[in-house]
Amino acid sequence: MGAAPLTDSERGIPVDIKISFTQSPRELVISTQETQDAVTSKVKAALASEEGILELEDTNGSKFVINVGQIAHVEVGTTTPRTVGFAGA
Structure with a gap:
């Protein structure tokens, strides 16, 4: 059996x-x-909660605490690796 x-x-x-x-x-x-x-779920939960706080952590370990009442738009990017230069051409 192969690994997951x-x-x-x-x-x-x-x-x-x-x-x-x-x-x-x-x-x-x-x-x-x-x-x-996971990010989409966190955003939805924060928007639906009475607390109205979204907490996120970046790749460097910095934490962000955001008041969802001030959010106009959230875009959650894709997990597809980006190509560099002409690699995809």
């Missing part, structure tokens, strides 16, 4: 999260080792 395939977080493929806010023209961009599904 590695998950994206076990492979070390970071997921980029872009968060835009209602009162700011700038976006917060966080790269995390969590899977796309």
Whole structure:
């Protein structure tokens, strides 16, 4: 029997999260080792909770605590590895 395939977080493929806010023209961009599904679940849970706080950790171990009441948009990137240069051409 073969071993189970590695998950994206076990492979070390970071997921980029872009968060835009209602009162700011700038976006917060966080790269995390969590899977796309795990991040999406955290965002949904934070939006539905009475507390209204989203907590995320980036690939460097920095933690972000975000008031979801100020969030305008959240984009959870893909876990597909990026190609560099003309590698995909």
